[in-house]
Amino acid sequence: MRKNYLFIFILLSSLCSAQVGIGTTDPQKELHVAGANSTIRIVKLNSFYNPDNDGLKPAKVFVDGLGDLAIGDGSGIGNVESLNFLIVNNNFIGDNPNNWNVQDEINNTGFVINNDTTQTTVEGEITSLTFDVPNQSLIEVKYGITLYCKGENMNAHAPPYVDITPGEAINMITYFRVDINNDGWDGDEWNKTYGKKGQYHETQAGGISGFPYMNGQGYFSLPEGTHKIYFYGVVNDHGVSYTSVGFGGLQDYLKIRIYN
Missing domain, CATH: 2.60.120 (Jelly Rolls)
Incomplete structure (x- = not known):
């Protein structure tokens, strides 16, 4: 007697997240700052060089075309970086x-x-x-x-x-x-x-x-x-x-x- 078997494959999808190791105890990158409330300070982006960083609210940071961190959202025209004296x-x-x-x-x-x-x-x-x-x-x-x-x-x-x-x-x-x-x-x-x-x-x-x-x-x-x-x-x-x-x-x- 011939038996037919039905195999059902269930595909599961999952969302993955990545982190750079700030405020975590399980670092995934070489840069790691432990602690839930920890921060990192980048001197070139402080308020002396960039008034967009007022020290009161979080400032967006993006990587520019030279691979440097810069304050802003990287949108270009309409959100041009400040000119600093x-x-x-x-x-x-x-x-x-x-x-x-x-x-x-x-x-x-x-x-x-x-x-x-x-x-x-x-x-x-x-x-x-x-x-x-x-x-x-x-x-x-x-x-x-x-x-x-x-x-x-x-x-x-x-x-x-x-x-x-x-x-x-x-x-x-x-x-x-x-x-x-x-x-x-x-x-x-x-x-x-x-x-x-x-x-x-x-x-x-x-x-x-x-x-x-x-x-x-x-x-x-x-x-x-x-x-x-x-x-x-x-x-x-x-x-x-x-x-x-x-x-x-x-x-x-x-x-x-x-x-x-």
């Missing part, structure tokens, strides 16, 4: 070390560069400062510098000063360089200049002293680490004239912003 300084050029203070005359000439009667072009370093970048990023530097122009060495004595030669135009230029990793210049770093800006200045008889003003900006990419930015000034004049220019005598701002 590494430095905002409204007086980034130091005052004149002589600290001249005379009534009815300028009491701060900033950093002075002198172009004497034997030269037509003189260049000097105005100031420098270091800053930290949390990860490989595009950096924007914006600066504004006031200038004060006279016809004798403003470092030599207190005001008043002789005016520049009436009717003669002088030229002032500012720019900056970046020492990557703050480890001294190499040829490539020294040859790259950013944010170059220049203007002409002329004084006529009977005029009054004031502050010419100019600003500039530059963009470049930097790796994670500590870097140093140097600002320079250039003074051009007629070969037989004496020109003294103070860079940074009044309102001088510096903003360094990171696009990460």
Whole structure:
């Protein structure tokens, strides 16, 4: 007699979940933080670098195209990552070390560069400062510098000063360089200049002293680490004239912003 057997296969489906080992006692990954209320801190995403992390509510984190963790949901346009300021300084050029203070005359000439009667072009370093970048990023530097122009060495004595030669135009230029990793210049770093800006200045008889003003900006990419930015000034004049220019005598701002 032939017997027929019916085999019934029951297919079971199940939902599986994965975890990275935060708040668990059975880690599945190398990164493991035990405890139900445990957290992990990522320095580059703290509130100093990213204001979207306010410390009050959970902040979404996603992995960007470079494999880095970033705050946000990764949706791109419409939810663009914040632009963060590494430095905002409204007086980034130091005052004149002589600290001249005379009534009815300028009491701060900033950093002075002198172009004497034997030269037509003189260049000097105005100031420098270091800053930290949390990860490989595009950096924007914006600066504004006031200038004060006279016809004798403003470092030599207190005001008043002789005016520049009436009717003669002088030229002032500012720019900056970046020492990557703050480890001294190499040829490539020294040859790259950013944010170059220049203007002409002329004084006529009977005029009054004031502050010419100019600003500039530059963009470049930097790796994670500590870097140093140097600002320079250039003074051009007629070969037989004496020109003294103070860079940074009044309102001088510096903003360094990171696009990460």
